[in-house]
Amino acid sequence: MKFKHLAVILSTFFAQTINSQSQFINTNFGTNGYTCVSQPIGSYVFGDLITVNDDFYAFTSFSGYSIVKFDTNGDIVSSFGTNGIRTLNLYSGGGELHDNTNSFIRKTPNNEFLMVVDNYGSVSPSNFMAKTDINGNLINSFGVNGYVNNSFLSDKIDFHSVEIINDEIVLIGSNESYPSNNPNKYIIIIKLDLNGNLITTFGNNGILKFNYDYLEYDTYFSVFDSNHNAVYSLFKKKSSRNQHYITKFNLNNNSIDTNFGDNGKLFIDNINNSSYYISPDVFCLDDNENIYVSGSYNYNVSTLDYYMFTSKYNNTQQLDATFGNQGMFLTKIESGNSIPRIYSIKKSLNEVTLTGSTYQWDNYSFNKIFLLKLNDDGTLKQDFGLNGKIINYLFTTDNLPYKTIEQNGMFTIATNSTACINNNGPTIIQINSNNSLSINDNTHTNDFILSPNPVKDYMFCKGNEDVVKIEVIDIYGRILKSIYINDNKVDLSEFKTGNYILKLHTKSKIVNTMIIKE
Numbered sequence: 220m221k222f223k224h225l226a227v228i229l230s231t232f233f234a235q236t237i238n239s240q241s242q243f244i245n246t247n248f249g250t251n252g253y254t255c256v257s258q259p260i261g262s263y264v265f266g267d268l269i270t271v272n273d274d275f276y277a278f279t280s281f282s283g284y285s286i287v288k289f290d291t292n293g294d295i296v297s298s299f300g301t302n303g304i305r306t307l308n309l310y311s312g313g314g315e316l317h318d319n320t321n322s323f324i325r326k327t328p329n330n331e332f333l334m335v336v337d338n339y340g341s342v343s344p345s346n347f348m349a350k351t352d353i354n355g356n357l358i359n360s361f362g363v364n365g366y367v368n369n370s371f372l373s374d375k376i377d378f379h380s381v382e383i384i385n386d387e388i389v390l391i392g393s394n395e396s397y398p399s400n401n402p403n404k405y406i407i408i409i410k411l412d413l414n415g416n417l418i419t420t421f422g423n424n425g426i427l428k429f430n431y432d433y434l435e436y437d438t439y440f441s442v443f444d445s446n447h448n449a450v451y452s453l454f455k456k457k458s459s460r461n462q463h464y465i466t467k468f469n470l471n472n473n474s475i476d477t478n479f480g481d482n483g484k485l486f487i488d489n490i491n492n493s494s495y496y497i498s499p500d501v502f503c504l505d506d507n508e509n510i511y512v513s514g515s516y517n518y519n520v521s522t523l524d525y526y527m528f529t530s531k532y533n534n535t536q537q538l539d540a541t542f543g544n545q546g547m548f549l550t551k552i553e554s555g556n557s558i559p560r561i562y563s564i565k566k567s568l569n570e571v572t573l574t575g576s577t578y579q580w581d582n583y584s585f586n587k588i589f590l591l592k593l594n595d596d597g598t599l600k601q602d603f604g605l606n607g608k609i610i611n612y613l614f615t616t617d618n619l620p621y622k623t624i625e626q627n628g629m630f631t632i633a634t635n636s637t638a639c640i641n642n643n644g645p646t647i648i649q650i651n652s653n654n655s656l657s658i659n660d661n662t663h664t665n666d667f668i669l670s671p672n673p674v675k676d677y678m679f680c681k682g683n684e685d686v687v688k689i690e691v692i693d694i695y696g697r698i699l700k701s702i703y704i705n706d707n708k709v710d711l712s713e714f715k716t717g718n719y720i721l722k723l724h725t726k727s728k729i730v731n732t733m734i735i736k737e
Contacts, residue, residue: 243609245629248649249293252613255636255646256287256295256304265633265645266320268622271353276332277633279645280322280621284309284336286355293649305355308366310345311336320621323381327413331358333383335390338376344368348415362415371417371426376407379441379452386413391441391450404433406441406452406468422473429468429475445506449476453502460496461488465510480536487512487530495519497528500561500575508534513561513573516549523556523580529564529571529593543597550599552577552589552608554718559589562620569595574620574632577610586617590630590650603652613648628653667723673735676712680704680723690722711736 244252265287266280274296275289285306288299295303311321321337327350334349346368350361357365374394382389390409405428410421417425431438431454441452450468464486467479475483488497499514509531516528526549531542538546552559557579565572571593576586588611592600599607611618614636622633629651636646667682680686689709691700699719702709709721714736723730 243604243650243652244611244613245649245651247292248631249289249647252650253636253646253648254289254293254295255644257644263644264320264619264621264635265647266322266621267324268624268631268633268647269324269326270624270626270631271326271330275624275631275647276324277645277647278322278324278334280320280336281311284311284322284334286324286332286334286351287645288355289647293647300355305351307334307349307351308346309334309336309349311339311347321377323378325381325383327383328386329413333381333388335378335381337378337392338369338372338374339395344370350415360414367411367415377439379439380443382443382447383413384443384447387411387418388413388415389443389447391443391452393438393452403430405430406438406450408450408468408470427470427473429466431466440501442503444504444508451502451504451510453499455499461486463487463497463499465502465512485510485532485536487532496525501564503564503566505566509539509566510536511564511566511571513564513575515559515561523558525558526550527552527559527561527573527575527591529573529597531597541596546597548593548597550591550608552591553579553610555579555581557581560586563623570600571595571597572625574623574630576617576619585614586619587611587614588618588620588632588634588648590623590652609650609652611648611650618646618648667730667732669721669732669734673737674711675737676710678709678711678734680707680709682723682725684725684727686723686725688724690724692720692722 246252264280265277267278269276273291277287277289279285285304286300287304288296290296297303299305323335325333327333330353332351332353336347338347346366348362348367349365350358351365352358359365376392377395378390378392380391388411392407394404394407408427410418410425412418419425421427436454436456438452438454441450443450448470450470451465453465454463456462464484466483467476469476477483479485487499496517497514499512502510502512504510511529511531513527513529516526517524529548530546531539533539540546557577559575559577561573561575563574573591575589577589578586590604590609592603592607594600601607616636618634618636620632620634624631629649631647631649634646634648635644667680669678669680671678686704686707689702689704690698691714692698716736719734719736721732721734
C-alpha cells in the first residue's frame with residue numbers, strides 16, 4: 220500500500236462531506252431538542268409557527284387544524300385551550316404534495332390570531348379562515364361566529380402566501396380545479412378586511428385573477444415586493460429541465476408588468492446544454508428588489524447527484540456577476556447521490572439564510588432538515604454550523620421544515636416526526652447554531668500528521684501534543700466509538716469502507732480531521 224500523510228487541513232473535506240453534528244440540537248428545548256404533540260385528529264405536521272412574547276404558537280396542517288402553544292423551553296402550555304391545544308372547525312380535505320404548507324397563522328395588529336387553510340373542502344360551504352384572541356377564543360365579529368367559509372370561491376385554491384397589510388388580509392394562491400371542470404388556471408389575489416369581509420373596491424369584488432398556461436406550467440410559490448405594490452410568482456415548466464420563470468403582477472393597475480424581465484417573464488435558467496437540470500423551489504426579494512432564487516441543480520440528468528443552487532438577479536433582472544460564480548452559488552448538501560429541496564430563503568442584513576430538506580438515495584431513504592447561510596457575495600458563511608451548513612439527524616424518518624423562526628442563533632422549526640408517537644405527528648425542534656464549528660478557529664495545519672491515509676487497519680498519529688482520546692465520527696455527525704490511546708496507534712480495522720472524521724483530544728485542544736477507510 221502506498222502511504223499518504225495527512226496534515227490537518229479541513230476546508231476541502233468538511234465543505235464537501237460534513238454537514239451536521241449532534242452539538243447543534245438544543246437539548247434544553249422540549250425533550251432533548253424536540254416536542255411532539257399527541258396527534259390532533261386528522262393532522263400530522265405543524266404547517267406554520269409564530270412567536271409572541273417568547274411563546275410559540277404552532278398551527279397543524281393538511282387535514283385537521285389546531286393551534287398548540289409552547290413556552291420558550293418547548294414545553295406545551297396546558298392552560299391554553301384544552302391541555303395546550305385549541306382545535307378549530309376548519310376543513311381543507313388535504314393538500315397538494317408540492318405544498319410547502321397548506322396552513323397559515325398570522326398575528327393581527329390587534330394581537331389576535333388569523334388562521335387560513337387551503338380551500339380544498341369537498342363540501343361547500345366549508346370554513347377555511349378563522350380568527351381567535353391570543354387565548355384561542357373565537358372572535359365572533361369575524362365572519363360568522365369567528366369563521367369565514369368558501370362560498371365566494373368557485374374553485375379549489377392552493378394558497379401560496381397570507382399577509383396582513385395596512386389592516387387588510389391579503390391571500391395569494393392558485394386554483395387547483397381539474398381542467399375538465401375549469402379550463403382556466405390562474406393566480407388569485409383576495410383582499411378582505413379584518414372582519415373577514417371582501418374589499419369590493421379591489422379587483423372584481425375583492426378578487427383579482429391572472430390566467431396562466433396550465434398545460435405547460437405549475438405554480439405554487441408567490442411573494443410580495445417590499446412595498447406590497449406587486450406580487451411575484453414562480454412558474455415551473457412541467458417535465459422540463461429549464462424554461463422556468465418568475466412573473467411580476469402589478470397591483471396598481473391590475474396587470475402583468477411587461478417591463479419586468481423579458482416581456483413580463485424573468486427566466487431563471489440560462490442553460491442551453493440539454494444535459495443540465497435546474498429546478499427552482501423558492502425565491503425572495505430584498506428592499507432593493509434584487510431577487511434571490513434557490514433550488515436543485517444537476518450537471519448530468521443521467522445521474523442522481525444534485526446540488527443546491529442560489530442565484531441573484533439585480534433589480535434590472537440581470538444575473539449579478541459579483542454573487543457566487545458569475546451570479547450563481549452551487550454546493551452539495553450531502554455527499555453522494557442526493558437531492559435538496561428548498562423550503563425558504565430570506566435575505567437580511569449581510570446574509571442569505573436558506574432552509575430545506577435533503578434526501579440521500581445511497582444511505583438513508585428519508586428527508587432531513589438542513590440550514591445554510593451565505594454571505595452577501597454568495598459564499599458560504601464559514602462561521603455558521605459546519606462551514607455554513609447544518610443538517611438535522613435527530614430523527615430517522617422524514618422531517619421537513621414547514622416553517623422556521625430564527626432568534627439569536629436559535630432556529631425553531633415546525634415539522635413532523637415519528638419520534639414520540641406511532642404515526643407521523645406534529646413536532647417542533649430547535650437547533651442552536653451558536654455551537655458552530657469554524658475550521659479556522661478549531662484547527663491548525665501543522666498540529667498532527669496521520670498515516671497511512673487511506674487506512675486499512677491501523678493508523679499512527681504524530682503531533683506537537685499527545686493525543687489522549689480519539690472519537691470516530693461518521694459523516695452524519697454520529698459518534699461511533701471513543702478510543703483512549705497511549706502509543707499514538709489507532710485500530711480502525713472494525714470500520715467499514717468510507718469517509719470518517721477523527722476528533723483528536725489533547726489536554727489543551729480538540730482537532731478534527733477527515734480520514735478514508737479502505
